[in-house]
Amino acid sequence: MAVNKLTPGMIDVDVPGWELEGEVRDCHETFSETPARDAEKAKRWANQLLGRRLVWRKVVERGFEHYEANAIGDPYDL
Template sequence: MHDERDELAWYKLTSTWIDVDVLGWELEGGKRDCHEQFSDIPERDLLLAKRWANKVIGQRRTWRLVVERGFEHYEAGHRYS
């Protein structure tokens, strides 16, 4: 059964330190998770991080770059739904 709330759920994907010396990705929103960096090549790392986040969420999302206070992250869904 399709749940409309899944389409409206908001997610945030951020490249960050997930441990003292481990770079990785943090997924926030309807589901939370962390994963170590996927690749040393930034473009490939971002692509793989988005794929991983979609897998955790359970469906493909459209991610958009957001810059807040000089820091970048990616968002999918509707923040204020």
């Protein structure tokens, strides 16, 4: 079961960004205009907030995507 969730979306009126939920909860404006680079930088930001490097997996639910990272000790956590 994922503990941390990183979701792209609107963090304020007309402000695109990322929301981190789980062990730490925070928001940050978009990092890059390039979607792939934006996602990579968002994962780095989340790792920095969490104080360790986690393995983030892309998840698509009902047409919406987000990233999930497991808790320490989870068999899928590298």
